[in-house]
Structures are given as structure tokens and as C-alpha cells.
Amino acid sequence: MSKTAVAKKEKLTKRRPINSALGGFWFVFPSILAIVFFVYGMIAWTFNMSLTNKNSVSVRELKYVGLKNYSDLIKDENFTHALTNLLKFTIVFILGALISGFIMSLLLEKGIKGEGFFRSFYLYPMAISFIAMGTVFNWLLNSATGKDAGGVNLLLQKAGLGFLQNTWYASPTGSMYAMAIPAIWQVAGYVLALFLAGFRGIPDEMREAARVDGASEWKIYRYVLFPQLTPTLLTVLIILGHMSMKVFDLIVGINGKGYVTQTVAVYMWQVTFDNYDFAKGTAIALVLLIMVAFLVLPYLRYVNKHEAYR
């Protein structure tokens, strides 16, 4: 190596900024560009399109129509139907998943022989696609009752619970509640994991101290453990809430675009795909985004403040 080359190399190593204010900015720069363009830019694009008259493929001359697409949505019965459906689904899904996951965590939190076995079985549904499970539930939740019953209805009959037989997702009024069943089935294990982590994060000393003070088991749960789980409960509600608002695969997997089970995401798909009404589709998508943002943004702020994701 020549002298100049050595000098050059030294210069390079010296120049390398280690503790500068810029830090590793250039290394994340490509990702920042990607997020800015594909997330924020495309949201802006979506918003822009929702203000136009691009309501069919044949529209040549693009005009801005203000918030017309949004005001049309409020008048659109299909949309309000989808919104009501989503609300029904959300209530049953959140309550059901919350309660079942919490009960499962109560059964396991103290540590019990075979815990690992149960835990891993309870969590496997999260690894399977909603579409595949939709295929099974589409079949098992068949609407035939009585003599023709099969699947879940037949099981209920045999268990002596025949009165619980149902037309499930085919029911005009109860379809969304039926839809919540497979959804709960799928995520209960996730809720269990979150609560279990919450329980295990409580120091044993707190429990012991209460026990020494003569508190009954129930009182220990009620006054010592449950209050400690409030942050976990918040997390669970946010996670379930945003999952629920976006529900799409599960519905399509079980009942396709079927009207009785249409939610906002499914309706958006139908509007864009079947009617090529991009202006309306983008408006629906944006309503969905605003709903999710209302839920998630405060949470992100909260997490950021408490640095909980450390």
C-alpha cells in the first residue's frame, strides 16, 4: 500500500461520524422514504381521491366534489348496514374474547402441571389463516336445525343443548353475533398470553404480603392482582378493537360478500371491485382509518410516554 493510500484510509476512518446528531439516519432513510410514500403518501392520495367524482371507470374528467362522497355514505343504507354490523360484531367479539382469554389466564396464572401443553394448544389458532378457518366454520356453522342438523347444531343436540341451535351466520338478525364465535375462537389464546404476561409481571411479594395480612384468595385477586392488570386490559382492548374494526378475511372466508354479514371492510371491497366506484371506496377506507386512528393514536401516545415498548 502506498503512503497516500494509507493516509487516505486513515482520513476516512477519522471522518466517520460516530456520535453525531445525525446518528444512523442515513441507514433508516430508505425505510423512512418507503413509509412516507407508501403509508402517509398513499393515505393522502386516498383522501384526495375520495374528494373527486371518480365514481365509475367511465369518468374521464376528474372533478373535485368536496365531501360529497362522505355525505352520500351517510345516506347509503348499505353503508349504515355495514357499520351496524361492525358495531354488533365488535361488541360481542371484544367481550367474548376478553372474557374467555381472561378466564383461561386465571386457570393458568398460578402455574399448573401441563401448563406449557395447554398454553401452546390455546395459542395455535393465531398461526392459522382466517381464510382456512373460515372454510371450516362455513361448514360447521351450517344453518340446518332439527332433523337435518349437522356440525355445531348437531353437537348441541347431542349435548342436550338443542335449544341453542341456530341458523348462525345465515340469520338475518344474529349473523354478526355468530360471526364473532370463530373470531373469538381464533384470538382467545392471544388474549390469554397478554393477561398471562400481565399476571406474571406482578411481583410475588405483593401476593405474599396480602396473604400474610390474612386476605382471602378472592380478596387478593380483587384488590391486589386485578388493579395491577389495568394496563394489560387497556392493551387488550386496543388490540381487539383495532382487529375488530378491520375484520375482513374471516368474514370473506365464511360468508364471502354475503349481505347479512357485510362489514365496513367487506363493503369497501365490494364497492371498489364490483362497482369500480373508487371515490366511494376511498371514502369508506378513510372512515375506517379514522375509526382506527381514534383508537390507536391515544394508545401510541400512552405507550410512547411510558416507554412501555422498551
Added chain:
Amino acid sequence: MTHAAELITAKPDLRKIKRIRTGKEKFWLVFKYVSLIFIWFLVIMPIYVLVVNSLKGVKGVYLNTAFQLPTSLDFSAWKLAWAGDTTKFPGLSAGMGAAMIRTFFIVVQSSLISAVIGSINGFVFAKWKFRGSNLVFTLFLFGMFIPYQAVMIPLVRVATLTGLNKTTYVLVLAHVIYGIPICTLIFRNYYESIPNELIEAGRVDKASMTRIYRSIILPLSIPAFVVVLIWQFTSAWNDFLFAIFLTSGNPKLAVATTQLNFLTGSTNQVYYGLNMTAALLVSLPTLIVYVFLGRYFLRGLLSGSLKG
């Protein structure tokens, strides 16, 4: 902070409770096991139905016997579901096989790229911060929660204009880009737990940050890589939304989930044996990964809730 997944797996010391149990305690223990086993049956039921009915052949699979074991083993549904058959089943030109192999390549490529990007980003956000990096990170995180419908129509436009929607790369790209937030988060959490002294030691030795990353951080990153690879593998394999929007109408680009949806939709109410087998086939890759590496999958799940 200890990782939430470790909290879960670090069970309370069982020996502590090993003392003579009172009657009440015995009752609760029995109650717990009965409930746990009952729940176990509920959880296992759909998979049981898939497996049992996939062994009953293509036709003659009925709902009223869905829970019964097959009288004789018939693997014909497996062959048909994998390969398809145009002569006997006109609607079924393609089975799951081709779509699953295609998906496999898409998913492996996107998880590998995602992991590399996530690792670099995570390192910067944890150990090599720049002014405003925390804000940028939070802006990244929001991208993890958005309903993808809010970007979908422009995304389809871009994919069509660039001609990307004629190849499977459109899905690789979508999974990589929209996977940046979660992958960055998982790596960032992991690197936060690495003591700063290690970095300082490297600096004392006059190593550059890139050098520190390569020689100190990267060799320690294997667990985080496993978590991210599994997470991306599973979520990309199970993805339906991107696939249906970006590649629909092009059977040559069908992935596992869209192919399954097409197959069950087009043969509905006729060949349940086939439907169940196809659903089982789609579920198998992620299930196998879960069986062997479930611990890491759990970590990914918990990161997704930002509790990681």
C-alpha cells in the same frame, strides 16, 4: 425490562405449592383441570374436523358425520386438492399445489428482506439515535395499525402503472414495505435489551458504528431474527387482503389463501372433503412452524401489542 414472552414461560415455582392441599384447594384443582381440558377440546375441534374429513375422500363427506372418524382411510382428496384435475372436475383446473409453492417463494423472500431491513432500522432506533428518531419511530408504528384499505386503491394504481402486478414481486414488495414497522419494532426492542457497555467497548476500540453492528450486534441478533422471520412468514402466508387486491383476476398469481377461497367458492356445497383438505393444506406450513418454534411466534405476537 424482561420480555413479556419470558415472563410467560418462566412459570411460578411449582414446588412452592407442593404441600398438603386442603379440601377446597383440591376442589379448585380438579375444577381447573376439567375446565382446561374442556377448553382444549373446543380449541382443537376445527383442526380435528379438518384432519378427519380430509381422509374421507372427495365425495360423500357429510356434515352430520363431520365429527366421526373415517371408516376407511381415503387419501384421494389430498391428491386432488394438491394437483387439481380438469378431466373429472372441470371447475378445478388448478389445485393448491402450484399456489402454495408460489406463496412459499413470495413469503420466504419477503421475510428475509424484512428481517435485514428490520435489523438495521432496529439498531439505529435503539443504539444509534438521531435527532427526532423517537418521533420517526412512532410514525413508523402507526403504519402497523392502519387498515390497509386506506392505502389499497393507490397501491393498486401504482402496481398497475409500473406493471408490477404482473409478477409475484408485487406481493413481496407489499409484505416488505408494510412489514417495516413491526420488524423494526421487534429488533428495536431486542437491541434495547443489549447493554450500552458493549457498544461503548467497541467505541473505545475505535470501531465505527457499522463495524460495531457487524461484529458485536449482529452475532447476538439470532433470536430476534428468528422471531421476525417467523412472524413475517406467518403473516405473509396468511395474508388475504393484499393478495386479493393486488393479484386478483390473475390465476397465475394466486397465492395459498386466494386459491383456497377460489376453490371453496367454486365447488361450494359439493365436495366438502376437498374443501377441508385444501384448508388443511393451507394451514400446514404455518402450523408446522408454530409447532417447532411457537415460543418465538409468541414473542412476535406480544411485540404486535407493543408490550414486547
